Structure formats: structure tokens, C-alpha cells
Amino acid sequence: MGFISSLLGNASEIDIVKLQEELAPVLVPGETIGRGFKIFRDMFIFTDHRLIMIDKQGLTGSKVSYHSVLYRSITQFSVETAGSFDADAELKIWVSGGGMPVSKEFKKGTDVVGIQKHLAQCVFGAAIKR
Numbered sequence: 001m002g003f004i005s006s007l008l009g010n011a012s013e014i015d016i017v018k019l020q021e022e023l024a025p026v027l028v029p030g031e032t033i034g035r036g037f038k039i040f041r042d043m044f045i046f047t048d049h050r051l052i053m054i055d056k057q058g059l060t061g062s063k064v065s066y067h068s069v070l071y072r073s074i075t076q077f078s079v080e081t082a083g084s085f086d087a088d089a090e091l092k093i094w095v096s097g098g099g100m101p102v103s104k105e106f107k108k109g110t111d112v113v114g115i116q117k118h119l120a121q122c123v124f125g126a127a128i129k130r
Contacts, residue, residue: 012107014038019045026052026066035118037106044104046118051093053102069095069102071122077101079116082108091115 014036023033027047037044041056051074055065073096080090089112092101106112 012038013110014043019043023052034122035115037104037110037115039104046122048122051122069093071125073097074119074123077116077119077123079112081112091119093119 016033016036019036020027020033023045027033028049031047031049034046034048036046041061043052043054045052045054050071051069053067053069055067057063057065075094075096077091077093078101080092082089087108089106089108089110090103091106091112092103094101106115
């Protein structure tokens with residue numbers, strides 16, 4: 001991921017094998033990562049149980065906030081693909097009890113349709129298991 005691209009808020013996909021090792025202390029036993037994205041220092045992680053949004057704060061990034069959203073709490077989501085004049089794609093996720101959606105931008109070339117499909121499988125899979 002380019003430095004300028006990350007400063008502009010664009011996300012790039014992270015290697016899930018490395019991410020699984022890095023987040024081992026945060027994950028519950030048996031929880032696996034399906035996909036992960038990085039925006040500058042922050043991360044947007046899809047596991048088989050939840051969405052984890054990781055916000056590294058401060059100049060050094062030593063203070064870290066982990067925000068988990070269970071898939072069953074997601075009420076709706078949308079994906080906007082990149083166009084000719086707008087080079088960024090966008091994902092919005094609405095959470096039960098929240099007003100504004102969680103919104104993330106992805107650089108052109110990111111498989112946002114694949115992300116949408118993965119999110120749909122996670123959300124619908126959780127609904128089917130009930």
C-alpha cells in the first residue's frame with residue numbers, strides 16, 4: 001500500500017496468515033480471520049464471528065482501540081464501486097442501535113464486490129444458524 005494512498009484513507013488487503021498471528025491475543029479460541037484491510041495504521045478485520053475495527057491512536061500507535069461488531073448486529077450494508085471520476089470504492093455498514101453507518105473507503109482495484117460477498121456470507125450465515 002502506498003503511503004499517499006493510505007493517508008487519503010484508502011484501504012488495502014492484509015495477508016491473513018500474518019494477521020492471524022498478530023491478532024492471536026485478541027481472538028477467541030478457534031476464531032479465524034476471513035479477510036482484513038489496513039487504512040494507514042488502522043485495520044478492518046472480518047472473522048468468522050465478528051467484524052473487528054482496530055484504531056491505533058497517538059503518534060506512536062501504542063494506544064489501540066478494538067471495536068467488535070457481531071454480524072447479527074449488522075442491519076444493512078452497502079458497497080459503492082469505483083468509477084471513472086471517483087477512483088475510490090466505499091463500504092457502509094449500519095449497526096443496530098447506531099445512527100450513522102461505519103464507512104470505509106477502498107482504493108481502486110480492491111475487490112469490493114468480493115468484500116460485499118464475504119460480508120453477506122458472514123451476516124446471512126449468522127442469521128441462518130439461529
